[in-house]
Amino acid sequence: MLVLPLIVVFVFSFGERGPAGGYAPAFSFDNFLNLGARWAAFKNTMVLAPIGTLACLLIAYPLAYFLAVRASPKWQTMLLILVIVPFWTSILIRSYAWIFLLGGKGLPSLIAAMGLGHIQLINTPFAVLVGIVYGYLPLMVFPIYVSLERLDKRLLEAASDLGAPPMNTFLTVTLPLSMPGVATGCMLVFILLMGEFLIPAMLGGGKVFFVGNALVDLFVQSRNWAFGSAVAVALVLVMLITVTAYMRFTRRWAGGRDDISLM
């Protein structure tokens, strides 16, 4: 059930566009040779997906650390639920909130009123990045929190008893031990970002688009399913290659991966 549709996509990618759109059987590599036509989408995705993942990580790590190590146990569960709840609410509405905030009458007009000049926020890579961080932060916080929570607190006490300054303890004990969580979080966010459609569609306004947007265009608007399938196959291949390389790279210093669950 899961694999069959992917095989159909693979077969379609060698076909050609039907006379009335859709798909007509054929066998050629033309679609793959034409991939250059959608190069901009691949380039945007390959640039913004890693940057977005990194931005999520940088913002999520201190929060996860706070939740796991510093927060009082009384509030811990409540605070954790507050992080997860947005993840389960409509990403459409949450991205829409940022159209509202970053649009001409939102923050830019506030900045202009403060006499700081006019700036364009919506329909820029920055807006897409804000949307990405907003949408995927919970997914990054959770695995890091889990790995920090499991961390044996006695190790931290031992390090400080032996005279290590807090920063050293963090860098040599906490950080390496939380790497499995970091690796899981980065991979989850990165994989989902590679296929992202909604956030660039809403906050990029046609100027910043991902492979996902190219796919929607090819399947829904121009109805060139064969070429669309080729783009999809290329996307899955790029994803597989990056994820495999990433896993090879992380396994060397991160050990196993944590099991994640979002409820």
Add this chain to the structure above:
Amino acid sequence: MRLYALAVYLFLYVPIGIIVLFSFNAGKAASQLQGLSVQWYGKALSNTFVVEAFQNSLVVALTSSILATVFGTMAALALQSVKGKSRALFDAMIYIAVMVPGIVIGIATLIAMVTLFDLVNPALKALFAGAANAPQLGLGYGSLIAAHGLFSMSLVIIIVRARISGMDRSLIEASADLGATPWGTFRQVTLPQIAPGILAGFLLAFTFSFDDFIIAFFVAGSNTTLPIYVFSSIRRGVTPEINAIGSMVLAVSLCLLIAAQSILRRKADKS
């Protein structure tokens, strides 16, 4: 540290709060607050397109989550007896279904379904050769329910399985030793224990389907669900009416989430 956490929470919740606040705007301008009123809620609820889209969403979410819950629970129970290599394979496949981007699932389901329809429709036509209009399969309710049901089934499996593994196995053995039939044991021992997981899985499957845009966008055909309606009207500009619809959607998923969470936690505390 505390200030940083506060800032992140503000970042997470202020945009949502602003949408809700502006949905009560008395004025017509989307971004100027001119007193409070509920007029936009009235307007949204009397818009026939919104009501129709809402009904579609509700029907699809309800049917697909019931299907996902029934089949997901059965799958989770069946997976118990699968061990070793094939178990690892099943586990990997379930996690893949949750991790693959929605867009790939949407496209793959669309293509698979259209291919299937192309195969089945001529056969149906031949079968009903005499009838004036032979039944033909097409994209619509059915395909959307199937796609959502399939996808949220893996959510249900993961949640129910977590409860099964936390269950006290000796109770089942005790029940069997005391002469209960397998069905009796299931009904009186297993089911009550995993019920919270099933219910939580159902609520999450419902939330998923109700909020989903991307899969619906591909396979809904000419049917409109609420997220599709919101997406296409955002393209025409920001209005207080969308704020009101958005706030209602958020409220629905929040209620379901809180219900799911409290069910899972209350039972977890007891055991």
